[in-house]
Amino acid sequence: MIHLNANHLLYLLEAARWTVLLSLIAFVGGGLVGLPLALMRVSKVGPLRTLASGYIQLVQGTPLLIVLFLSYFGLGIMGYKLIPLVAAGISLTLYAAAFLGEIWRGCIEAVPRTQWEASDCLGLGRAQQYIHVILPQAVRLAIPPTVGFMVQIVKNTSLASVIGFVELARAGQIVNNSTFEPFVIFSAVAAIYFVLCYPLSIAARTLERRAHAGR
């Protein structure tokens, strides 16, 4: 039996880079899909609203694990064989988009009505209203909950381990298979996740407090 040594820890830290990369993919992808979703949710066009809220209900009512299996095994059998990184990236993007879309919708709706009315009076078009008046204010409201949600993304990248993508959680399992000291190893893995997530949690809380202090 091999005992836990510094190389194992190094291996975990290297794998943590993949966790970070996957989180970034999920966040950027989720943001790119989430923003149109949020705009659709507050659109004047009924079918667009229904489509967006249908999508959000669907993803928020299904476990991320199942979405992962669907995109990895499911699409694989249908002939689209995806490598684990791509499958995990797609699933996490779909997941993050649904939640970010809903968070950002709330922020857009939280901009006071009078801002809409005033910009109407100034003769701005719908797009101009969004770009010059509504979104700049919504972004300020959106930053704290968005940072808070990034914690969820980082934690949920651990699920990519089940389709064999070697990120932090999977690396922990691999090390455990050779050393068989699960308590120590998974505690170490948890500690690394904590180091990644806790600053985000603190940042979210501080930003939140600052946002409220301004009012």
Add this chain to the structure above:
Amino acid sequence: MSYKFDFAFLAEKWPAFVAGAWLTVQLTLLSIAFGFVVGTVCAIARVYGGPLLRRSVGTYVEAIRNTPLLIQIFIVYFGLSSLGLKLSAEVSAVIALTVNMGAYTTEIMRAGIQSVQRTQLEAADCLGLTRLQTILHVVLLPAMERVYPALASQSVLLMLASSITSQISTEELTATANLVQSDTYRSFEVYMIVAVVYLSLSVLYRLGFWAIGQLLFERRRRLGTPL
């Protein structure tokens, strides 16, 4: 696209899905109930406890909220068994989910408790209620009523997250799906069915929480408005 959907395996396999879904329901209802108790006690400790108690509850909450559930489950199942405490997969699952739910409930209930107006506490003081009586009879129910939607959402999230316990071979819905798909090679169909089951479960849970809310909160039932 040349793929043909084939749901024929359902004729033979549906009892497995029902059994899996039933275990998911059992695991999550237990964890939600235990987690609520743990969370409420911790929230009370967080608000009214001494500095040491407040600190330790804070550490618990932050430790759980900033690490993945998957790793928590591994620590309970593999970690504890390597230390000599052998637990079955189901028990480990309930423990891990309870600990997880407890941490989130602590934060939610803390917000609820802190939102109870000072005047209520002062009135309770004037009536000569003890600390414990005040918490039980004056604070807890209105606190819960305020944060009830958040509690319901968190419970649905926990139900969905319980799919992760399939990784320690708890034979719940997701594990059943993995088993059936390795039997039939119909993975796309299997996971679609399971997705639909989870979706229905989350709708059911929301309905259940709404009904319990109507029963529990008289004011909401009579006036139809939240606190």
